[in-house]
Amino acid sequence: MKIVVIGGTGLIGSRMIEKLRENGHEGVAAAPSTGVNTLTGEGLAEVMAGADAVVDVSNSPSWKREDVWNFFTTSTTNLLEAEKAAGVGHHVALSIVGSERLPENDYFRAKIAQEKLIEESGVPYSLVHATQFYEFVKGIADEATRDDGVHIAPVRFQPIAAAEVSLNVAKVAVDAPLNGRLEIAGPDQYQMDEFIGEALKALGDPRTVVTDVHARYFGSELEQRSLVPGDGATLGRIGYFDWLKDNQGK
Template sequence: MKIVVIGGTGLIGSKAVEMLRQHGHEAVPASPNTGVNTLTGEGLTEVLEGASVVIDVSNSPSFEDEAVLDFFRTSTGNLLEAEEKAGVGHHVALTIVNTDRRPDIGYFRAKLAQEKLIEESPIPFSLVHATQFFEFGRRIADEAAAGGDKVPMPPVLFQPIAGEEVSRTVARTAAGAPLNGRIQIAGPERVRMDEFFRKALAAWGDPREVVTDPHAHYFGAEMRERDLVPDDGAATLGEIKYADWLASNGAR
């Protein structure tokens, strides 16, 4: 089965391509690096020829509110239009847990707009809602610190997951029948966000101090207790714990 992976050269997409190929699928990575641009439509017709499934794990180069909204609306609209013409039978998209709870946050609002376009399209679909990735931990800490020696973090619930397990779920979902709905995935450990980063920075050998701040912003807004975690029992949990992941990936 031919499966085109939009964003297939990135963190999640490249792993999904590898996993699909190991199971005998014709997995084709598609990104601006391979001559496929969903914002302009360049290369879409050619890469989708003969495709049964499309996975979209692409992301906006800018997280500024209007820019990210424009990216997901334009990219997803172009992609769905091209898929319909090509006769694609299953659209799989990766998004974030609880986008519908915080439409006041620009990035969440943009992902929510993406989901709506997919749900309203005639193409059968599956939405994979994931919590934050281990791989983005350092970036999250850096953005919170804003160049200083203090890292303000809110004491809200946090349940990050390994990118490898996200890729595996996306690949399995693409190889199966369309859900015409959504699934949620999260890491195996639920902790407080400030405590997670306090331990993470210590493990990284990072001298910056994590400061507990209920008003600290994430994605430009104050987070509530359960904004970043799925409801109890609502998600499939990964198996890789952060300490184990860090032991294998900490040097990256």
């Protein structure tokens, strides 16, 4: 199968390309650096020729409200139009567990709009909702840092390794369209404030976590299960602290 990966040079996409090629598929990385620009439409017709599936794991370069909305709505519209013209039979998009539970969040709001465009496009599709990646734990702490420490809410949290996200999205891409969603998460569920505290210690980071029921997660106040999957989610096998032993310093 020829599978075009939009965002194929990034954290998830590059791993996907590797997995697809290992399994005998033609994985094609599409990104501005390869001559494909989903915002302008540049290179889309050419890269779509003969494609069986298109996987979108791209991300907005800016998280400002207008920028993130424009990125996901414009790029998705352009992708779907190019797929229809080329006769592509499967559109796969990576999204976020809990996005529909936090519609006031600018980023999640844009992802919800992206999914609506996909669902209404007429192109057979699969949506993969993933929890937060292990690779972003420090970034979560950085965003939550205030003068007196790292403010984290005591809510449920179930992060996953990017490698397992890539593996699961690749599996979905080569299967028949779900015309629905799959949730994926790491093997272990934690209380977020406790987890971030332990993770920072393991990273040698001296910052202190402040448990704060009103702490905001990238602008949104969280409920107990805002960020964790429901029953039936596909769970990874790699625990965070095992992953950290293999990846610290890389």
